[in-house]
Amino acid sequence: MDRQSENEAADAAETPDFETVAPSVLIVGAGAAGARAAIELVDRGVDPESVLVIGKRSHGDAHTTWARGGINGALGTHDPEDGWAIHAADTLNEGHHVNDPAKVEAVTRRMPELLRELDDWGMPYSRTEDGDIDQRYFGAQSFRRTAFAGDHTGESILNTLVDKAQSLGIPHREDVFVSKLLTDGDDRVRGAVGYDMDDGEYLVFDADVVVLAAGGYTSIYHRHSSRDDENTGDGPALAYEAGAELMDMEFVQFHPTGMVGDRYGDDWDGRLVTEAVRGEGGRLYNAEGERFMERYSPGQMELDARDVVARAIAQEIAEGRGTEHGGVYLDISHRDRSFIEERLPRMYERFADLGVDMATEPVEVAPTAHYGMGGVVVDETGETRIDGLYAIGETMAGVHGANRLGGNSLAETLAFGEIAGADIADRLAAADDSRGGGVPSAAVERHLADLEALANSDGAHDPETLLNELRDVLWDHAGILRDEGGLEAGLDRLQTVRERAADLDVGPVDSRSFEFALDLGYALVAAEAILRGASERTESRGAHHRTDWPERDADWQRNVTVAVDSIGAMRLSTSRPGTPSDGVQAALDAGYELDYHQLE
Numbered sequence: 001m002d003r004q005s006e007n008e009a010a011d012a013a014e015t016p017d018f019e020t021v022a023p024s025v026l027i028v029g030a031g032a033a034g035a036r037a038a039i040e041l042v043d044r045g046v047d048p049e050s051v052l053v054i055g056k057r058s059h060g061d062a063h064t065t066w067a068r069g070g071i072n073g074a075l076g077t078h079d080p081e082d083g084w085a086i087h088a089a090d091t092l093n094e095g096h097h098v099n100d101p102a103k104v105e106a107v108t109r110r111m112p113e114l115l116r117e118l119d120d121w122g123m124p125y126s127r128t129e130d131g132d133i134d135q136r137y138f139g140a141q142s143f144r145r146t147a148f149a150g151d152h153t154g155e156s157i158l159n160t161l162v163d164k165a166q167s168l169g170i171p172h173r174e175d176v177f178v179s180k181l182l183t184d185g186d187d188r189v190r191g192a193v194g195y196d197m198d199d200g201e202y203l204v205f206d207a208d209v210v211v212l213a214a215g216g217y218t219s220i221y222h223r224h225s226s227r228d229d230e231n232t233g234d235g236p237a238l239a240y241e242a243g244a245e246l247m248d249m250e251f252v253q254f255h256p257t258g259m260v261g262d263r264y265g266d267d268w269d270g271r272l273v274t275e276a277v278r279g280e281g282g283r284l285y286n287a288e289g290e291r292f293m294e295r296y297s298p299g300q301m302e303l304d305a306r307d308v309v310a311r312a313i314a315q316e317i318a319e320g321r322g323t324e325h326g327g328v329y330l331d332i333s334h335r336d337r338s339f340i341e342e343r344l345p346r347m348y349e350r351f352a353d354l355g356v357d358m359a360t361e362p363v364e365v366a367p368t369a370h371y372g373m374g375g376v377v378v379d380e381t382g383e384t385r386i387d388g389l390y391a392i393g394e395t396m397a398g399v400h401g402a403n404r405l406g407g408n409s410l411a412e413t414l415a416f417g418e419i420a421g422a423d424i425a426d427r428l429a430a431a432d433d434s435r436g437g438g439v440p441s442a443a444v445e446r447h448l449a450d451l452e453a454l455a456n457s458d459g460a461h462d463p464e465t466l467l468n469e470l471r472d473v474l475w476d477h478a479g480i481l482r483d484e485g486g487l488e489a490g491l492d493r494l495q496t497v498r499e500r501a502a503d504l505d506v507g508p509v510d511s512r513s514f515e516f517a518l519d520l521g522y523a524l525v526a527a528e529a530i531l532r533g534a535s536e537r538t539e540s541r542g543a544h545h546r547t548d549w550p551e552r553d554a555d556w557q558r559n560v561t562v563a564v565d566s567i568g569a570m571r572l573s574t575s576r577p578g579t580p581s582d583g584v585q586a587a588l589d590a591g592y593e594l595d596y597h598q599l600e
Ligand SMILES: Cc1cc2nc3c(=O)[nH]c(=O)nc-3n(C[C@H](O)[C@H](O)[C@H](O)COP(=O)(O)OP(=O)(O)OC[C@H]3O[C@@H](n4cnc5c(N)ncnc54)[C@H](O)[C@@H]3O)c2cc1C
Pocket: 028, 029, 030, 031, 032, 033, 034, 054, 055, 056, 057, 061, 062, 063, 064, 065, 066, 067, 068, 069, 070, 071, 072, 153, 154, 176, 177, 178, 179, 213, 214, 215, 216, 225, 226, 230, 231, 234, 235, 272, 370, 371, 392, 393, 394, 395, 406, 407, 408, 409, 410, 411, 413
């Protein structure tokens, strides 16, 4: 349909009221990535009043606050021989060489400076006796390069960024849910549509540039370490539906030790049991009392890489040697009570509150979906293939490859926040004064009519129930151990969820069920991309393990990309990542060993 007939068709229906907001730059996402991008824009001379940061939770409350462990950057506080090129090499090694080396270098090269800059802005880092920013090992790294603020690193980073943004007068609007991006065809972004979650008012954002910093997609798995209402795939799905491409969605990192809901209650299901329990000597046993890591990794035992330990636990459970609650035992009771209290205070207290004494009994754990390495395809500036649409932070793809190095995702938020902010400031400076073509009114009216219809639908299915069914589908078919038959069955089950999602029973716009209905739409896109990507990739690499293709295949040093085809279906293609620069190649050739022995 051409633009004129679209307008005529839309005119026929009654358009609900809406408020129009017209920032030059709309930043969807108020976590570390969105906040850092906004700061960069204003630092480079963009008028703060022309920027708007929105988030679907209250001010200062984004998923970033849940990151505790730390943020990577080769400062060399304790290990002066460390450098950004070695950080890049570690990232490529842990990513099994399907990361985009240019993006890895862009992040690792910037990080020392970005960590110092945060320090200047008041970040309460943990410090050495000399007052330097302290650094420790975290996951698999050659040197101690993870900076931290106690066990509240993410919260401290976000507080620091929010304070800085407020001092610059950057506007922020909380409790706003974005439901669609507006584009001219699929060439140029024009803004977004959403609503105020407090009063249900529709909002139309008329923006020249939109930055998606809307987080990741792992809470669409049955057991996951995120909050249920975050990381539902909004960022990737919004971009995909606007015509951008997604990549690497099949790579989902499972943390080996999540709490088991059937034992500790649903609210605790999937919440992390820190790797420090294993780092301090915790041992894993199956229900038959066997210390099973002896069979999987006799050298490293419980301290092997996350994906190795997660696979071992999944295998034990799948073969019937799990506990009655669907987990395995993690036991540190051979240590003194005082040692556990001192070294693992939060874990000790959490389990004590649940009536479990870690000093005398084991806890039950099972793997939990923790981080999606995939996301939106962007260029070196963070821009997607749609002019003016950027994707950064956990929403973007390319930095982590097939497995993420702990501490690198916070690094990615700051680095690509800065990169995208700088690029957008340049493009605004180069543009003439006139604003773009405005929002495509027919598309706005059509989408608002769709939202009205959704809010009034009294069909047969509850959106939250369907969202939970989708979570089961991914857990059962695209979890830690995958095979062709299981993935095909998963796509079939997903299709039945999709069919029922066309007949929902939904409450008004400001209700939880309305939010669940939109989350379900996003989750369907992300889930299909995961299942299709995992089917396509006939090898095992990093976090993706196919029991029918258990080996890594050199021909598969490729990325799987998905995009909408001309009839609205998902089209897959593959491409090879680039090659590292000479400096990073030299670091790779030097063969630094990733140290799995000191987890935190
Ligand atoms: C338990 C846990 C521990 C972690 N620990 C670490 C760690 O120690 N080190 C590390 O490097 N990484 C860690 N991570 C990962 C890291 O926290 C995240 O990758 C990072 O914080 C993501 O930041 P972000 O800014 O990209 O997105 P987020 O912080 O997730 O922010 C997303 C923003 O987008 C908004 N939003 C989403 N959808 C919409 C929508 N439809 N409309 C409007 N707004 C929307 C949200 O409200 C929010 O403001 C951890 C993750 C988890 C789950």
